[in-house]
Amino acid sequence: MGNDKQKRGDIAYVIFDMDGLLNEILARYGLEMTWDMKAGLMGKVQREAAEYLFSFFPGLEDKISVDEYLKERMGMQDAQFRKVPPMRGALQLVQGLHEAGIPIALATGSTKRNFDVKTGHLPELFDKFHPEVILTADSPEVPKGRGKPHPDIYLAAARKLGRDVGHPNDATAAQEAERGRGLVFEDARPGVHAGVAAGMNVIWVPEPELLALEPGATYGAKQVLEHLSELDTTEWGLPAIRLD
Known part of the structure; x- marks a missing residue:
């Protein structure tokens, strides 16, 4: 009770995923x-x-x-x-982290071509990501056939941010600790598995229908949210950011 908050971690960098697709x-x-x-x-x-x-x-x-x-x-x-709006709270979160000087990257299973189409109408959001720290499925840093749920794209994104993260199968204690200072935002199960396999903290923000398939499941995510606006950034050692 009181004003005590759960301390979940001391995050030094943040990596975002992009939403998947519906089919008709x-x-x-x-x-x-x-x-x-x-x-x-x-x-x-x-x-x-x-x-x-x-x-x-x-x-x-x-x-x-x-x-x-x-x-x-x-x-x-x-x-x-070209008509899809950003997830509720995403704009404030990305802008807030950017303004606070927190290193941010993006790791998406989309191709570069699809990424450009998806994001062209939202410059106020995606302009906060330097092109060098945007990793797509066809980025040369991501080995072919090693998309999510493999950890490679998240490890590559962390390296683009200048973090010495090694590889989960061959890493020093310092590299393991550096992976543990990363925070990943995901909406899909393969992405959660990828972030967990990378040794990073994962916040899962699934669609309600997805969560309803296995109520209570986390797949190793440290936190599960219905909306980004539920996030308290200070629990992760990050600056306070108001999310609507």
């Missing part, structure tokens, strides 16, 4: 993507996610190939991306 093409074939399916593809790279989705619908590839599906989906998404 399946309805044409009388099919529907359930939230259980979506949960498994969120955070995966583009082709891997499509192949995972197709695995639930035997015979679908006789009607539309994975390549045709990806091409059509890209055209539909481009229009949608």
Whole structure:
């Protein structure tokens, strides 16, 4: 009780993910993507996610190939991306960290091309990230085939911020401690697994339907929030930032 707050950590740098995608093409074939399916593809790279989705619908590839599906989906998404608002509280959080001088990076499973389309209408948010610290699925620093849930993209992002984080399989005590000073924001299960595997603190902000699949699950995340606006940054040793 009182004014005592739980101290969760002393964070020195923060890495953000970007939201995954909804799909609407399946309805044409009388099919529907359930939230259980979506949960498994969120955070995966583009082709891997499509192949995972197709695995639930035997015979679908006789009607539309994975390549045709990806091409059509890209055209539909481009229009949608340009209208998507930022998650509630995201703008204040990123701007607040930037103004406080906290190193921030972005690690997304999207390709560079899709990232540019997604973010072009939100310069007030994404201009706070220096281009050098934006890691995408096709960034040269991310080994091919090592997307989330592998930790590589988060480790690469930390290194871009000048942190000596080593690798979880071969790291000194100092490098392990440096990974423990990182804070990751994720909305997808593969991304949570990636951040945890990287040895960083993960805050999971899932959509309600995703959380409802396994109530109480954390997948190793240190904190689970319904909205970013619930975050108390001071619990993590960060400056106080008002989030609406």
